[in-house]
Amino acid sequence: MSDIHSRINALEHxxxxxxxxxxxxxxxxDDVLNNDTFYDGFLHQIKLAxxxxxxxxxxxxxxxxxxxxxxxxxxxxxxxxxxxxLEESNKKTIAIIMAGxxxxxxxxxxxxxxxxxxxxxxxxxxNDKHLLxxxxxxxxxxxxxxxxxxxxTTEQLTDYDAVIATGSDNTARYFEYYFKGKPHIxxxxxxxxxxxxxxxxxxxLHALGEDIFRYxxxxxxxxxxxxxxxxxxxxxxxxxxxxxxxxxxETKYANNYDYNKAVYLMSxxxxxxxxxxxxKEDPSYASPIATLFYEFYTDQNALRKKLEEDQEKxxxxxxxxxxxxxxxxxxTQRPGLNDYADGVDVIRFLLSL
Numbered sequence: 001m002s003d004i005h006s007r008i009n010a011l012e013h014x015x016x017x018x019x020x021x022x023x024x025x026x027x028x029x030d031d032v033l034n035n036d037t038f039y040d041g042f043l044h045q046i047k048l049a050x051x052x053x054x055x056x057x058x059x060x061x062x063x064x065x066x067x068x069x070x071x072x073x074x075x076x077x078x079x080x081x082x083x084x085x086l087e088e089s090n091k092k093t094i095a096i097i098m099a100g101x102x103x104x105x106x107x108x109x110x111x112x113x114x115x116x117x118x119x120x121x122x123x124x125x126x127n128d129k130h131l132l133x134x135x136x137x138x139x140x141x142x143x144x145x146x147x148x149x150x151x152x153t154t155e156q157l158t159d160y161d162a163v164i165a166t167g168s169d170n171t172a173r174y175f176e177y178y179f180k181g182k183p184h185i186x187x188x189x190x191x192x193x194x195x196x197x198x199x200x201x202x203x204x205l206h207a208l209g210e211d212i213f214r215y216x217x218x219x220x221x222x223x224x225x226x227x228x229x230x231x232x233x234x235x236x237x238x239x240x241x242x243x244x245x246x247x248x249x250e251t252k253y254a255n256n257y258d259y260n261k262a263v264y265l266m267s268x269x270x271x272x273x274x275x276x277x278x279x280k281e282d283p284s285y286a287s288p289i290a291t292l293f294y295e296f297y298t299d300q301n302a303l304r305k306k307l308e309e310d311q312e313k314x315x316x317x318x319x320x321x322x323x324x325x326x327x328x329x330x331x332t333q334r335p336g337l338n339d340y341a342d343g344v345d346v347i348r349f350l351l352s353l
Contacts, residue, residue, distance in 0.1 A: 004081065004086065004115065004116075004117070006143055006145070007114065007115055007117065007143065007145075007146075008074055008077045008078060008081075008115070009074070009142075009143070010139055010142040010143035010146065011072050011077060011111070011114075011115065011139070012072060012073060012074045012077070013032075013033045013034075013138075013142040014072055014135060014138055014139055014142065015068065015069045015070070015071070015072025015073055016029070016032050016033070016069070017032050017033070017034075017035070017038065017042075017138055018065045018066075018068050018069040018072065018135075019065075019066075019069035020032065020035075020039070021042065021046065021061070021062060021065040022062055022065050022066035022069055023062050023066075024058040024059050024062050026043065033141075033142055034138065034141045034142065037141065038134075038137075038138050038141070041134065042134055042135075042138075045130045045131055045134045046058070046061055046131075048130045049061065049103070049128070049130040049131055052127075052129070052130065053100070053127045053128065054251070054252050055215070055216055055218060055252060056103055056128070057250070060102075060103060060214075060215055060216075061103050061131075063214065063215075063333070064102070064103040064104050067333070067334060068104065068107065071336070071337055076336075076337060077115065077337070080337040080338055080347075081115065081347075083338065083347075084347055084348070084351060085351075086116075086351075089351070089353075091117055091118055091119065092118050092119070092161040092162060092350075092353050093118065093119040093120065093121060093159060093160045093161050094113045094118050094119070094120045094121075094160060094161065094162050094163070094164060094350070095120070095121050095122075095123070095157045095160035095162070095163045095164070095165075096109050096110060096113065096120050096121070096122045096123070096163075096164050096165075097123045097157075097163070097164070097165035097166060097167065097175070098122065098123065098124055098125050098128070098132075098166060099125055099166040099167065100124070100125025100126065100127030100128035100129075101125075101127070101215075101218045101219060101220075102215040102218055102219045103128060103131065103215075104128065104131055104132060105128065105166075105219070106122075106124070106125075106128075106132070106166065107132060107135075108335075108337075108340075108341070108346070109164045109166075109346060110122065110132065110136075110150070112346040112347055112350060113164075113350065114139075114146070114149060114150070116347070116350055116351070118149075118350060119148070119149050119150070119151075120149065120150050120151070121150075121151045121152075121153055121157060121159070121160055122150060122151065122152050122153070123152075123153060123154070123157065124152060132152075133152050136150045136152075160182070161182070161183070161353060162182055162183040162184060162349075162350075162353055163175075163179045163182050163183070163184040163185070163186075164184070164185045164346065164349075165179065165184065165185070165186050165187070166187040166341070167186075167187070167188070168188070168189055169188045169189045172186050172187070172188040183349070183352075183353060185342075185344050185346065185349055187341055187342050187344075188342075189220070189286060189313075190220045190312075190313060190314060190315040190341075190342060191220060191222075191224045191225060191285040191286050191287075191313065191314065191315060192211070192220065192221050192222060192223050192224065192225075192314065192315045192316035192317070192318060192332055193223065193224070193225040193226070193227060193285060193307070193314055193316075193317055193318065194208055194211065194223045194225070194226050194227070194317075194318040194319055194329070195227045195303065195307075195317065195318070195319040195322040195326065196226060196227065196228045196229070196232065196237070196319070197229060197300075197319070197321040197322065198228075198229050198232060199321045200236075200320060200321065200329075202236075202239065202240045203240075204240075204320050204329050205236065205237055205240030205241065205329070206240045206241065206243065207328075207329035207330030208223065208240075208241070208318065208329040208330065209240065209241040209243070209244045210329075210330040210332075210333070211223040211318055211329065211330060211331075211332040211333070212224075212241070212244075212277070212292065213241075213244045213247055214332075214333045215333065216247070216250070216252075216253050216289060217287075217289055217290075218289070219332075219333060220315040220341070221315050221316050221332040221333055221335065222332065222333070223292070223316075223318055223332065224285060224286060224287040224292060224293065225284075225285045225287065225292065225293045225294065225295070226279075226292055226293070226294040226295070227294070227295055227296075227297050227303055228294055228295075228296060228297070229296070229297060229298070230296045230297070230298045231296075232296070234272055234279065238272075238274045241274075241277065242274070244276070244277075245274075245275065245276050247276055248275065248276035253289065253290060256288065256289035256290050257276065257278070257289075257290035260278065260288045260289070260290055260291055261273070261278060261290075264278065264280065276290070277290060277291070277292060278290060278291045278292070279291075279292050279293075279294055280292075280293055280294070281293070281294055281295065281296075282294070282295070283295060285310070285313050285314065304323070315341070315342070316332050318331075318332055
């Protein structure tokens with residue numbers, strides 16, 4: 001078994017490999033390890049991923065690859081691991097059930113398992129089944145001790161020591177029952193909210209558009225809810241996000257926009273809209289595609305209390321003029337290695353086994 005330094009070295013090679021695909025038009029780098037073997041094949045997997053799931057456009061895939069190419073750097077990986085007391089322990093097999101709402105959304109769980117030297121048995125979402133098996137194959141070539149460390153399956157999970165499962169609120173209830181005899185992390189639906197105070201510049205609100213529209217709003221880190229001060233002028237917000245208007249040219253997004261607008265109008269809901277985004281006053285956090293829910297507030301302390309009470313429903317709180325621990329506008333889909341989904345530290349969980 002290789003030690004953590006050689007695993008980090010292989011992961012850094014994977015980062016360099018992914019860097020070639022960080023723009024919609026890839027740029028080949030012949031200095032990348034094993035590129036002759038893997039470059040053309042990955043182009044094919046990108047094509048398959050987009051054909052199989054039309055939300056996975058070249059631009060959205062490139063954004064995901066860019067993010068991971070930056071994080072899979074030896075200095076970042078070592079800094080991440082330096083927060084933990086790493087001791088040689090018995091190697092376990094971890095079952096991972098992945099979501100498929102955004103590209104490679106389950107990779108952070110797999111990375112956490114692999115960097116500690118554990119094995120994994122992975123159930124991919126049918127929406128995102130092409131990319132990770134190919135990248136694991138690349139890792140096996142970069143460091144042969146990764147061979148046999150990851151098994152992808154569509155069958156019932158067997159022979160595992162712990163579980164990391166991501167799904168909806170409904171599947172989470174099933175997971176809780178099914179995996180009750182094993183150590184587990186089970187994630188449910190969460191959404192992200194932005195707090196607007198009225199002090200925002202046009203540039204800041206434009207950056208918020210990235211948190212709303214990246215991955216078409218399909219991720220749990222996407223902002224789906226706005227909290228705005230009583231009497232807020234939404235024209236300021238609409239003007240700032242206008243440069244994102246071309247999103248309506250994407251067929252699947254446009255279909256959702258048209259459908260949800262028709263449903264709202266038939267139900268006589270009052271909407272604010274600009275031709276590519278609808279705003280609906282609603283207490284819920286989970287808004288449909290092409291829709292943002294919003295809620296007015298009058299007292300910031302009361303809002304803080306509400307957000308604290310609702311923390312089980314919230315993945316990220318976004319705001320430039322809110323609390324210091326709020327994520328700055330434009331950064332929700334650029335998480336670091338220690339930004340764990342639902343705030344549950346996966347490395348600490350794995351070290352406790």
